[in-house]
Amino acid sequence: MNRTRMTVLALASAAALALTGCSDDDSDSSSADLESESSQEAAPDPAAAEEESPAAAPKEVEVTPPGTRLKIGEQAVVPYDRAGATGHIGITVTGVSDVDKAAFDAALGENGDADITPFCVEFTVENADGSDLGGSYPPDLIGTTADGGDPGATVFGADVEGCAEGQAPDEFAEAGASYETKRLQGAGPGASVAGASYEEDDYEDAPIVWTP
Template identity: 40%
Template sequence: MNRTHIALLSALGVAAIAVSGCGSDEPDVIAGLESSAPAPAAPGTTDQGAPDAGGGGGPVTSPGTALRIGQRAVVPFKYGSKTGTIAITVTAIEQGDQAAFSARFGARANGMVPYYIRYSIENVGGTDLSSSSAPLLRAIGPDGRSTGVGVIGDLPACERGRATDQFTSAGAKYEACRLQAARQGGEVAGAEYDESEGGYRDSPIVWKK
């Protein structure tokens, strides 16, 4: 099952856990999430990140940039017919509520440990991005690769978030959270942004603890 099918499940409000098979990029039948190689750093960038954009026409963070928790990435953003520039700041990566996770996903949660990726979204370009959904971030392990587990769905303590009607001017902000998971004994050590808008699909922006 490819990313399009995962997006469709998410749009339909389906809660699912996707697990990639060991030694294969082919997903299991529940859903799918391929293991990915560590994101290479773009030439000239460091873990201190690229310059922030000062406005709609300013510079954006280069694909492949490595950041630390608390640093922001500025990226082009598109939601339906709305376009603009936003800043994403990963503020925390924390282990989630195991009991709530198991209650939400049942047997599919067996052997999985939930994690919350918390981040803030800022309207940098000053365009009308009202009612847009938060961009999605994906979990990575200590080796920089995918954890091999994808989660579609939220918990009350970790909801994706959506812009309000006031998210129309530069400086407007809101908070978001992405529910992810690792296999038992594993760890979520970072997050990546790999949307195709802006060229990040093949070279994601990465935040690490």
């Protein structure tokens, strides 16, 4: 009798231990699952962090003083404020080339003048401070003689094949980004265009002038 009771108790104790072991394993597994879910929820989203990061502020630049005279190939840095786009740009006049007179007269139509000889001012525009100037228009450069004087004619708002005004690309928003553009200009009888001047805003009374 006693021997039978002891056997039953031993079996019951073993079953209890087995149940206890299963309970501990389930508890450990549940804790691990909760820790894993918590880690996944807490992990930062790189894309969201990038979206929330503020845009870099434009860097400070030194502007070229009014009245500065430069050689073709040298850069001037000036403020830019047109059509809601503001910042600073670098302007480098890279050369002046001849333009076909017949094409020029055709482009001007009734506004043409037989006494005007056409020239093309070629220059590069650079984003100087990192402001977003995407899609902005280039500055209006005016042709000058070789010594920086008035060539006797000024042309506005005309393009011919080979001398058309370009526009900043949409991604023109980083310091150092640049694009090439051109400006059609003219000279009166006995004169020619060999340089250019920048006369906008603060430079109206004392332009920046590029000469050979």
